[in-house]
Amino acid sequence: MDELIPIGELATRTRLxxxxLRLYGDRGLLxxxxxxxxxxxRRYGTDQIRRARLIGDHPHPPGPAP
Incomplete structure (x- = not known):
């Protein structure tokens, strides 16, 4: 596992x-x-940055209903 970073830093690095990010965690995606x-x-490994970006870039990412 890489360095652990707080959720705020993950949010900044991923633009999510x-x-x-909490929703993705609650749904078992991250x-x-x-x-x-x-x-x-919540703390995340820096190795999870790429996964968070991939989930966020999905054309229909799981999120709140419009």
Whole structure:
């Protein structure tokens, strides 16, 4: 596993919102590498950046209904 980064940094690097990244996690598409503390800070491996981008680039990414 590569370096762990918080969800905010993953959002910046992928241009996906934190909300969307959480949704992908809830749907089993992008599991966080760890969840820390009472505030449940999600951390991701830098190796997950590419996967998040691929999911986001899909023509019909899973997300909230329009």
């Amino acid at each position: 919102s934190r909300k969307v 599991a966080s590498a760890s969840i820390e503390g009472a505030g449940e800070v």
